[in-house]
Amino acid sequence: MRIHIGTDHAGFELKGILVSHWREAGHEVIDHGCYVYDRLDDYPEFCIACAEAVVADPGSLGVVLGGSGNGEQIAANLVDGVRAALVWNEEVARLARQHNDANVAGLGARMHPTEEAVRILDAFIAEPFSGEERHQNRIDQMADYERHRPRRQA
Numbered sequence: 001m002r003i004h005i006g007t008d009h010a011g012f013e014l015k016g017i018l019v020s021h022w023r024e025a026g027h028e029v030i031d032h033g034c035y036v037y038d039r040l041d042d043y044p045e046f047c048i049a050c051a052e053a054v055v056a057d058p059g060s061l062g063v064v065l066g067g068s069g070n071g072e073q074i075a076a077n078l079v080d081g082v083r084a085a086l087v088w089n090e091e092v093a094r095l096a097r098q099h100n101d102a103n104v105a106g107l108g109a110r111m112h113p114t115e116e117a118v119r120i121l122d123a124f125i126a127e128p129f130s131g132e133e134r135h136q137n138r139i140d141q142m143a144d145y146e147r148h149r150p151r152r153q154a
């Protein structure tokens with residue numbers, strides 16, 4: 001699995017742990033920053049870069065980290081083709097893949113002990129989409145909205 005990852009300062013330490021963990025497990029991990037700890041950095045650029053990379057790389061998954069994961073998930077979801085889910089336990093992480101075919105997980109690094117955060121994201125990465133028709137129909141409805149929604153004039 002190729003995993004794209006992005007974070008602000010709040011998830012910087014966890015990102016390092018995850019990158020090593022997944023590389024050791026044989027995954028290819030692409031780091032979209034932040035690359036140094038800066039307590040004043042802003043999550044949108046890292047999360048949007050990560051989300052764009054996921055869309056450009058079909059079959060890959062993304063992970064965006066922050067303090068709560070909320071803003072990170074919101075930022076990722078601005079990118080067309082992204083379905084980012086805030087994952088806060090292993091079951092929610094698995095359901096994000098099974099039911100929603102989420103291609104990005106947002107997680108709050110300040111909300112979990114490290115081992116728990118790793119378990120939640122491992123569950124996300126390992127779980128396939130169920131492919132069940134009812135779930136696909138709902139995803140198609142959102143994709144249809146995404147394609148046809150009115151765009152703001154520049």
Ligand SMILES: O=C(CO)[C@H](O)[C@H](O)COP(=O)(O)O
Pocket residue numbers: 008010011039043065066067068069070071072
């Ligand atoms: O979770 C986040 C956004 O949803 C950010 O990581 C969080 O807001 C950063 O907080 P601070 O600037 O106080 O370190």
